[in-house]
Amino acid sequence: MKLVEVKNVKKYFPVQKGFIDQILSRKQTYVRAVDDVSFYVKKGEVLGLAGESGSGKTTMGRLCVRLIAPTEGQILFDGKDIAPLKGEELRLMKRRFQFTFQDPTSSLNPRLSIGEAVGDALKLQGIGDKDEQAFRSREVLERVGLSPAESFYDRLPHQLSGGQKQRVVFGRAIILNPEFVVTDEPVAMVDVSIKAQILELMMDLKKELDLTYLFISHDLATSRYVCDHIAIMYLGRIIEIADRDQIYEDPLHPYSQGLMSAIPIPDPKAQKAAAIPQGEIPSPIDPPSGCRFHPRCPKAFDRCPKEDPELKNAGNGRVVACHLY
Numbered sequence: 563m564k565l566v567e568v569k570n571v572k573k574y575f576p577v578q579k580g581f582i583d584q585i586l587s588r589k590q591t592y593v594r595a596v597d598d599v600s601f602y603v604k605k606g607e608v609l610g611l612a613g614e615s616g617s618g619k620t621t622m623g624r625l626c627v628r629l630i631a632p633t634e635g636q637i638l639f640d641g642k643d644i645a646p647l648k649g650e651e652l653r654l655m656k657r658r659f660q661f662t663f664q665d666p667t668s669s670l671n672p673r674l675s676i677g678e679a680v681g682d683a684l685k686l687q688g689i690g691d692k693d694e695q696a697f698r699s700r701e702v703l704e705r706v707g708l709s710p711a712e713s714f715y716d717r718l719p720h721q722l723s724g725g726q727k728q729r730v731v732f733g734r735a736i737i738l739n740p741e742f743v744v745t746d747e748p749v750a751m752v753d754v755s756i757k758a759q760i761l762e763l764m765m766d767l768k769k770e771l772d773l774t775y776l777f778i779s780h781d782l783a784t785s786r787y788v789c790d791h792i793a794i795m796y797l798g799r800i801i802e803i804a805d806r807d808q809i810y811e812d813p814l815h816p817y818s819q820g821l822m823s824a825i826p827i828p829d830p831k832a833q834k835a836a837a838i839p840q841g842e843i844p845s846p847i848d849p850p851s852g853c854r855f856h857p858r859c860p861k862a863f864d865r866c867p868k869e870d871p872e873l874k875n876a877g878n879g880r881v882v883a884c885h886l887y
């Protein structure tokens with residue numbers, strides 16, 4: 563069953579016009595952060611969203627839980643389009659999905675105790691009185707491994723380690739018993755030594771609470787351990803979606819091939835030459851014509867700058883946007 567389905571979603575951010583542009587009334591330009599993206603996440607699965615920074619994956623994640631509204635398109639949650647929701651209807655719907663931010667330090671209010679930070683969502687949603695909120699907050703602290711809860715409840719964020727702060731972030735995400743959680747680079751800011759513990763916590767919570775995840779990460783080595791399927795984004799578009807083993811063992815799109823070949827492996831002698839395409843990711847204000855990847859693609863041919871490849875079925879449940887398929 564599809565829990566989340568994104569259909570032809572676009573998110574364009576207007577670019578602030580300079581003084582001269584305003585005087586000359588030049589046309590408004592937009593950053594096309596997400597540009598006609600469609601995919602779905604089945605209930606109970608983990609979909610990884612990968613790509614270089616600037617590919618639009620964080621914007622896509624924020625759209626999925628309506629932290630921001632799309633410019634166009636539908637975002638179906640359990641069959642209901644949440645794209646046009648506003649006010650009270652959106653606030654109530656937000657109990658069902660959560661977002662964890664990449665940097666736990668900046669996502670926690672430095673003046674709010676850990677217990678208050680975790681219980682804050684209950685307060686915002688008007689669930690329970692003060693005592694009930696504190697009780698539930700203690701339960702959740704225990705659940706995310708901050709035990710005994712009593713010794714953490716009154717601490718401030720700066721008194722915790724990076725890994726403990728990330729546990730608080732997960733506690734805050736699960737306190738409303740959501741069904742869907744978008745995690746943005748959940749282990750990017752923690753020590754390598756505790757990365758595995760955070761991922762283990764994430765997967766334990768998934769099992770216990772029957773969660774569905776959208777796992778945003780540029781780190782494909784990590785995504786391999788937690789994701790069922792992987793979607794690769796490039797310059798605001800999805801260019802390939804496949805199940806985990808397919809995409810790691812046999813990526814189809816030249817960009818996916820470059821990303822996979824650059825994953826570090828334990829034996830440096832066996833490391834294939836990294837084929838990450840040279841050059842910068844082009845500007846999302848004025849993306850290249852045809853296939854957006856063509857200026858960096860080692861396999862580009864004459865059709866590529868002229869025609870935009872659609873995301874097409876490539877067999878075995880995988881889809882790819884490339885004229886080679």
Ligand code: SF4
Pocket residue numbers: 815816817853854855856859860861862863866871883884885886
């Ligand atoms: Fe490369 Fe052309 Fe495929 Fe784009 S469509 S990825 S440029 S081969």
